[in-house]
Amino acid sequence: MLAQVLQFLLAGLTLGAIYALIAFSFxxxxxxxxxxxxxxxxxxxxxxxxxxxxxxxxxxxxxxxxVAIVLVAFIGLAMERLIIxxxxxxxxxxxxxxxxxxxxxxxxxxxxAWGQDSYSLxxxxxxxxxxFLGAAMLPQTVWILGISALLSLAFWLFLDRTMMGLAMRAAxxxxxxxxxxxxxxxxxxxxSFVLGASLGALAGVLVAPIVFMNFSVxxxxxxxxxxxxxxxxxxxxxxxxxxxxxxxxAESMAAGIFPSMYKDVIALTxxxxxxxxxxKGILRGASR
Amino acid sequence: MKGVHFLGSAIGVAAIAxxxxxxxxxxxxGFLVLAGIVSLLVTGLSLLVGHAGQLSLGHGGFYALxxxxxxxxxxxxxMPPLVALVAAAVVTALIAxxxxxxxxxxxxxxxxxxxxxxxxxxxxxxxxxxGEYTGGFTGIxxxxxxxxxxxxxQGDVANYYLVWGVVLLGVIFAxxxxxxxxxxxxxxxxxxxxxxxxxxxDVAWEKVKVFVVSAVYASVAGSLLAHYTQSVTPAxxxxxxxxxxxxxxxxxxxxxxxxAVIGGTFIRLLPQFTEFMKDYRLLVDGVILTGVLLxxxxxxxxxxxxxxxxxxxRRRPAxxxxxxxxxxxxxxxxx
Numbered sequence: 001m002l003a004q005v006l007q008f009l010l011a012g013l014t015l016g017a018i019y020a021l022i023a024f025s026f027x028x029x030x031x032x033x034x035x036x037x038x039x040x041x042x043x044x045x046x047x048x049x050x051x052x053x054x055x056x057x058x059x060x061x062x063x064x065x066x067v068a069i070v071l072v073a074f075i076g077l078a079m080e081r082l083i084i085x086x087x088x089x090x091x092x093x094x095x096x097x098x099x100x101x102x103x104x105x106x107x108x109x110x111x112x113a114w115g116q117d118s119y120s121l122x123x124x125x126x127x128x129x130x131x132f133l134g135a136a137m138l139p140q141t142v143w144i145l146g147i148s149a150l151l152s153l154a155f156w157l158f159l160d161r162t163m164m165g166l167a168m169r170a171a172x173x174x175x176x177x178x179x180x181x182x183x184x185x186x187x188x189x190x191x192s193f194v195l196g197a198s199l200g201a202l203a204g205v206l207v208a209p210i211v212f213m214n215f216s217v218x219x220x221x222x223x224x225x226x227x228x229x230x231x232x233x234x235x236x237x238x239x240x241x242x243x244x245x246x247x248x249x250a251e252s253m254a255a256g257i258f259p260s261m262y263k264d265v266i267a268l269t270x271x272x273x274x275x276x277x278x279x280k281g282i283l284r285g286a287s288r
Numbered sequence: 289m290k291g292v293h294f295l296g297s298a299i300g301v302a303a304i305a306x307x308x309x310x311x312x313x314x315x316x317x318g319f320l321v322l323a324g325i326v327s328l329l330v331t332g333l334s335l336l337v338g339h340a341g342q343l344s345l346g347h348g349g350f351y352a353l354x355x356x357x358x359x360x361x362x363x364x365x366x367m368p369p370l371v372a373l374v375a376a377a378v379v380t381a382l383i384a385x386x387x388x389x390x391x392x393x394x395x396x397x398x399x400x401x402x403x404x405x406x407x408x409x410x411x412x413x414x415x416x417x418x419g420e421y422t423g424g425f426t427g428i429x430x431x432x433x434x435x436x437x438x439x440x441x442q443g444d445v446a447n448y449y450l451v452w453g454v455v456l457l458g459v460i461f462a463x464x465x466x467x468x469x470x471x472x473x474x475x476x477x478x479x480x481x482x483x484x485x486x487x488x489x490d491v492a493w494e495k496v497k498v499f500v501v502s503a504v505y506a507s508v509a510g511s512l513l514a515h516y517t518q519s520v521t522p523a524x525x526x527x528x529x530x531x532x533x534x535x536x537x538x539x540x541x542x543x544x545x546x547x548a549v550i551g552g553t554f555i556r557l558l559p560q561f562t563e564f565m566k567d568y569r570l571l572v573d574g575v576i577l578t579g580v581l582l583x584x585x586x587x588x589x590x591x592x593x594x595x596x597x598x599x600x601x602r603r604r605p606a607x608x609x610x611x612x613x614x615x616x617x618x619x620x621x622x623x
Contacts, residue, residue, distance in 0.1 A: 036401075086582060087581070090585070093337075093397060096397075097343070098581050098582070100345070100531060101578030102574070104535075104578075105574035106574075107528075107570050108572070108573070109571055111570060112567060223402065227406070261417050262417055265414055265417055268406055268413055269410060271406050272403060272406045272410060275391075275403050276387070277390070
């Protein structure tokens with residue numbers, strides 16, 4: 001019984017860590033630009049798919065993964081340069097629609113590039129589970145938990161302790177004032193998109209060995225990332241982590257209780273109920 | 289101005305009514321029927337987007353509810369199609385109400401956008417695991433054709449007139465709504481939400497009402513689809529479809545009822561003319577949506593209206609249909 005609970009706990013934490021990373025990348029962009037980027041999860045999909053393709057080209061994993069992340073970072077840069085920059089003055093609703101348009105373009109391109117089939121990435125270090133207090137644990141779990149913890153810490157230090165991080169938060173509070181004291185809001189928007197895209201891509205690379213990737217997983221990851229960010233409180237650094245873990249745990253516990261064919265139904269119901277039940281505290285920043 | 293509008297509408301209706309006289313092959317006519325069904329849904333959606341300022345990324349879910357409820361009620365419970373259509377619409381309205389009240393009461397349009405996205409995915413997931421009730425991936429086939437009493441709508445021509453007749457009713461209702469007092473209230477909310485609230489308007493409730501109306505449009509469209517194609521599968525109602533509906537709204541021009549019909553018909557017919565682009569459909573939709581937002585944010589109808597005003601300069605220079613509210617939102621949204 002204990003082993004079983006531990007098993008679900010581990011599965012939940014693993015998923016939760018991924019959602020936390022996506023939530024983090026989402027709230028990073030949101031907090032600095034007030035843009036709700038629906039294409040955020042598509043960066044993860046691209047990261048995972050690109051890594052899979054590069055490994056298919058017989059590149060070693062330690063080359064393929066960084067290259068994939070850098071490629072996606074450039075796509076984030078392109079999105080900001082070519083599109084977002086032109087619409088920053090639009091009403092919010094239109095900006096959300098623009099990011100949906102970008103999401104459709106990314107998904108559509110993925111269909112053209114990879115077709116509609118699903119792929120998966122080899123595990124970072126072996127796929128043999130390790131016994132841990134009677135529960136089977138994949139080495140990938142350790143990688144996911146470790147890297148997410150390190151990255152969250154690194155980003156927290158970056159946003160909290162460096163000049164650039166401070167400038168990003170200042171620009172989020174008040175663009176005009178931030179530029180008066182010497183921050184460059186245009187650079188900051190650009191940096192958030194590049195960082196957000198890379199972080200999303202990394203999440204995609206990490207999750208690709210345990211979840212099948214295809215062109216459409218992006219929108220699902222976006223949804224989970226957004227809800228995680230909302231639950232945790234989009235304005236706080238810790239929020240994404242807490243929200244991500246909560247969504248992951250709720251999902252895996254529910255999947256443990258109900259038959260596995262209902263996994264998606266349960267996960268989505270949990271998300272919807274959470275969103276309807278506690279919409280306040282949610283997105284406090286969005287109403288500003 | 290009124291005369292021009294009336295004449296334009298009359299010509300439009302006559303043109304649509306005359307189409308089956310010229311388009312004789314069943315295949316093409318069939319696609320026009322489907323385009324009409326989608327236009328009906330998009331008309332409702334454009335009310336939500338244009339007049340309540342809300343985004344729904346899950347209208348495919350309401351569309352699916354209409355289609356599946358009509359199917360189940362006629363096939364399993366042997367209800368007449370018209371009764372099933374109304375029953376499906378009522379159930380869908382109640383679900384939309386349950387979804388809309390907590391979300392729209394709670395502030396931002398982002399809640400509704402995210403929640404409807406999840407809702408659409410959820411409905412799809414339920415259809416897939418629904419076992420014998422929904423038929424799983426393969427869905428349900430063999431629905432009876434739509435009928436009103438002894439009048440049975442069998443074949444493409446009959447369905448063409450049925451569907452486009454309903455579209456006409458839907459457009460008339462939508463235009464009536466936007467010109468009625470309710471429409472004024474909605475415009476007031478769009479212009480200045482706080483101001484509207486201070487006049488005693490229950491802003492959230494007004495938005496919920498439009499959300500429910502738009503869900504009913506989707507449900508009716510779904511019912512018509514089920515009876516026309518006599519087959520429903522979950523793949524017809526995925527997230528991609530919901531996003532395509534939004535593309536249609538913005539292509540036509542946010543807030544324009546006629547634009548919704550034009551956008552819906554255009555995008556629904558597009559793949560028919562370009563058979564090769566099967567795999568490119570999502571990409572093309574994305575490029576259209578992004579391109580329209582970047583370069584013609586007022587949509588096709590806004591563009592035409594703008595051109596019309598430039599052509600006939602002596603007319604009183606009315607504001608372009610969209611710019612007023614857009615600017616108001618921009619000013620309101622900037623801080």
